[in-house]
Amino acid sequence: MYSFAKNVEMRVQDPGEGTVSASGSSFPECRQIAGFKQTLEEKLGIPVKPKKPLTPFFRFMGQIRPTVVQQHPGAKVTGEDTISSP
Numbered sequence: 001m002y003s004f005a006k007n008v009e010m011r012v013q014d015p016g017e018g019t020v021s022a023s024g025s026s027f028p029e030c031r032q033i034a035g036f037k038q039t040l041e042e043k044l045g046i047p048v049k050p051k052k053p054l055t056p057f058f059r060f061m062g063q064i065r066p067t068v069v070q071q072h073p074g075a076k077v078t079g080e081d082t083i084s085s086p
Contacts, residue, residue: 041048054062068075
């Protein structure tokens with residue numbers, strides 16, 4: 001319906017009189033009520049927690065990937081050059 005933005009005056013289309021400013025009409029003023037506040041984690045530089053825990057496959061790949069990369073340095077991640085194919 002109406003879009004509110006920071007530091008922008010809201011204007012309303014009045015069918016009889018054209019455009020009317022929000023401060024001159026019965027509509028409430030558009031102003032910023034709450035500011036952005038940093039959380040304690042953001043202030044201390046703590047990374048954001050993941051939303052879900054890692055699946056067993058991703059934990060397995062985290063353990064096995066360094067050895068595979070070391071054994072096959074030229075292999076591509078996308079599977080174009082698969083290691084397991086004959």
